Amino acid sequence: MPTQARDRLLKTAEELFYAEGIQAVGVERLLVVSGVGRASFYRHFAGKDALVAAVLKRRGQHWLAWLETAVEGHGGGPLAVFDALADSAQRGAFHGCAFINAMAETADTHSEVYQLARAHKRRIAGYVEGLIKAAGHPRPEALAAEFVLLMDGATVTAMHERTGAPALRARSIAERLLA
Template sequence: MPTRARDRLVETAGELFYSEGVRAVGIERLLAVSGVGRASFYRHFASKDDLVVATLRDYGERWCRRLEQQVAVRGGGPLAVFDALADSFEQPAFRGCASINAMVEAADRDSAAHRVAAEHKRAVTDYIDGLLERAGYEQHGELAEQFMILVDGAIITAVRERGGESARRAKAVASVLLG
């Protein structure tokens, strides 16, 4: 069972890594902001890399739950994914996708952080695949992969442009894919 110190470390690291980058945030800063002592840190995590992995897992789970909720509120159709993204892109604290950001920083595809980030992307693709299958699209697997290119492209574009317009443009492309 996770302890409160572990939860504080994961929560603090998630916020700092997302806003500033994994490499930019050192252990000393994490300890100071979280209020967790060094011994407690090492009781829960063997290294900063282990904390990065835990943070990415936590992010992925929360992100997927939020996406599922937002899509359900919008009727549960596959195109609702882009409406949910547009809303999140318009939030002042939006800085892209923590998984994409981590993959860029941990360019080694064999690193644990890169693998966990890629697992998150696979989970999102599988979720979209399920939406497309339930909506009756025969080529749902291929469409889901195409949707993910649009999702990731919209995320990166939103970082550059700020706002939800990239998700709305991606939705227009996705609607063409659906016929």
């Protein structure tokens, strides 16, 4: 059963890693901001890498649940993923995709962090494929791969444009792919 200290560490790490980057945030800072002691940290996690992995697992579950709800809120069709991304990019605390960011910070493609990020991207592709298939479009697997490419590109572009406009441009391209 998770403890309050573990939950505080996960919440604090998720916020700081997303806002500032995994490499930029050290264990000392996590301990100070979370108010958790060093002994408690090591009781729950073998080290920072284990904490990063736990954060990504948690973030992946929360993000996919958010995406599913947001897509439903935008009508449930495959193009709604772009509307959801546009909404997300409008938030003041938007820093792109935590999983793209994690991959960019991880040199070792065999590391657990990199593999968790890849697995998350596969889950998103599977979800998008399901939306495309349910809408009756041919080639759902190929279209899902193209949609995810557009989603990732829109997310990265939104980081520097600071608006949801890239997701809406990607939606327009995706609409042509479905035609």
